[in-house]
Amino acid sequence: MILFDRVSFCYNKNQETSFILKEVSFSFKKGAVNGLIGKNGCGKSTIARLIVGLLEPSDGKITITDEFNAKPYYFSGMIFQNPDNQIVGTTIGDDIAFGLENFNLSSDEINDSINKAASLFHFENMLDIPVSKLSGGQKQMLCIASVIALNPCWIVFDEPTSHLDPWARIEFWKIINELVINKTIGIIVISQLPEDINRFDNICVLNDGEIYFNDSVNKFKELKSLPYGIEFPEGWKLEKLLEDEK
């Protein structure tokens, strides 16, 4: 579980008015797809950076506990929006190896983990293929494979589907659902796309530095109004209209 306890954050310490997060408290649980939505610039990416430790909260506390596996360290991975800006290796194998090398593992352990992660994404026969030859969707898959190889407790996806075509999106969600069922890795997905909202189990809505809503999708559907800039998926709107007709 990830627990935010009255967390405040501002990028500029000198300007006390510029708080991106104002004493927010909420939690994400494993075994479900946790969605985080909110309009542009409301601080979604900031929350992601706080979770993986790239940023420190100005005030308050973030606790990560892990009820499903006992690991010596709590490591959280993050997938950024643009795959081109996060691939480090020149070949698929190199890129998956990069993170493992950082943890100073032996080359046998590294090879094991590479093969495991590669087979999850059907990369096992492509380890020597240059990254530049991959399509956008494949690159995104490689980023995910590289993070999963590190065996993280949590993975935060920051707008992962915006670079994918509709078919690659379906593929992406298949993988996410498998991860959720296995319960070993907690999933947080930040997305702006209404069709992604359909896939969330829990939804957290961020608005003006505060949590506007944080509960299951069914409760979310019943909301009468949403903050400016966020919309229900079209399908839900139709459903609502049909219900109102009755």
Added chain:
Amino acid sequence: MFNKVKLKFRNLNPITKGFLCVIYILIFSFFCKSWQIGLVMNLFVLLSCLFIDEDVIQLIISLKKILLLLIIVAIFQGFSGNEFNYVNALSTIFRIIGVFFVATLYTKVSTQNELLYFWEKCFKPLKLFGVSSSEYALTMVIAIRFLPVFMDEIERIKIAQIARGAKLKTNSIVSAINFMPLLIPILTQAIMRSEELADAMEVRGYSTERPRSLYKKYSFGKYDFLTIFFTTIIIVVLAYIK
């Protein structure tokens, strides 16, 4: 059989590769005083393409990227005296071509990990002065890593300009001047991109302070000795001629 040898030479130890690159660039810069030696050395480099499985024709064609530079340098070198000095111009051209060939081949046969490995080793002595070698190596590798991305970016902006009705100028000096205003947005984007890359690397556990392991062991084999031996002979011969 020969294919196997090719692969062996292509996969030399990264230190051998980096070392050879530096040595040959030095040879071209300081030893090639006459155009004859320059020509022979260039032919030698082209010949070595066969051993590392690189396309000779492609390499020669890629010279057109530095054509303008070659012409300008040739003119400056040639007109240094009263009349046009062919010998001077020719030997300078061969030196530039040589350095260009060596650098191109080096980046073609090296993966990014190999570059990182070599440069990290090179900058190691800096540690004595309290400078972290891996940080410099990293900067270098990020620069190399992003070069193709920038090229794509420039191409994209060019196409966007043409789509908005800009005339494509064939004259490279004019197009270079037209290109100047675009430099700022490209640089800004570059900085943002490398910041994101640095973040992504940090999330994946990269730290310049902690030790890293290497999953590919780079061995030092027969072929490494062979190439180094051969290079030494060339240096001795060149020194003798001089």
